[in-house]
Amino acid sequence: ALPAALSEGRAEPLARLIGALRSYHDAAVEPYWPHIRASIEADRAVRGRALLDGGADGLLAALPPMIRWRAPVLEADYPVDRDLYLDGRGLLLQPSFFCRGTPVVYRDPSLPPVLVYPVTHPGAPEFAEPGPWLGRLVGHTRSAVLQSIGNGCTTSELARRAGVSLASASQHASVLREAGLVLTLRHGSSVLHTLTPLGGSLLRGGAPLALS
Template sequence: MEALRDTPADRLHGDLALLAESRPAVVRARGGGGSPTALLDTLAEGRTEPLGRLIAALRGYHRAAVEPYWPHIQASVEADRALRGRALLDGGADELLATLPSMIRWRAPVLEADYPVDRELHLDGRGLLLQPSFFCRGTPVVYRDPHLPPVLVYPVTHSGAPAFAGPGPWLGRLVGHTRSAVLQAIDKGCTTSELARRTGVSLASASQHACVLREAGLVLTLRHGSSVLHTLTPLGASLLRGGAPLAMS
């Protein structure tokens, strides 16, 4: 919100002009004659009052629609990062790019993606920032301005139901030294085979412990090739650290 508030007036004017060009039907219906609405006009001119109203509306929306689900959102993004990091360690950049969602295809030296319009983005020696997004669905997103640092926003892998269920019978199954050791072993992310090796239990036992912790909302599991990767949710990390909350980024 502070970054939005600090956006220079000329940048706002340019971006809103692009919006008016790309959505003429909407603009004409609301503003008439192909010009932006009064609110868009005042935003484009850099006036602080409508920008403050916009920020207040966004904050209100965040409190109502995002904040209550933030632990699950954060857990999904962190699990995706762990999955991509494991791919990078296992096979380098080629393996990392090959594990991105199915709408993105790595055909060296070109990364292709399904997109609403035909366009090309040339890196020209610049790096590409991969940004997992919980809300990105269907197709990835890139900046319209080719001069901005290259960023590819792509959908995270959704694992189904929210990772944080309410209290239930699983609470009684969370006690015991073995399950505590399993939780500690998953701290930095691991596969089921690695979990069994770190805790000294059988592969079947490691899988069962991970399943119980996942049902309790303490662990998130994503498939990685022929194996699965387990990571802690913020709740699991908080429990492991004696109730201290996991710092949110």
């Protein structure tokens, strides 16, 4: 069996496993990688905004609904009943595209505390063939709107930065979203627009968007 062969350190079964994983990645992950990255970056922008607006309490209170902040306890839906004590240690919040339903933590409580939680899944973008949206994308105003989004902003902030009306900012953001350049997530009573890797690459003249 493959597990036994791997435990014995045999090279041929290991090569088969690596090949299977690469094939799976090429078929199931690579085609959607820009969307996966965009979802993670959008979540990071939302969490960063929550931290700036409300501090640590605001950040913890704004986590996905399966996680509830009831100071000083952070509760989470979990498959089993379990308590994790920080004992003065920090907690790393790790968004994950592949985590679904409930967050997860390391099984070993002696390891650094990490809470892996699912990001919001707005749905994979359906990119249209080059057509009407491409013509609508061209123009100085829309270019200014794309640059104004930067590291993330609400529609009101976008209107102020780009010097356009609120309705115009919303319309421009909608067109950019249709083109796959912007991702929009709800943040409290407003929405937060962030650049996708494609949008960031476009602003950089085709250079890839680096992840920090």
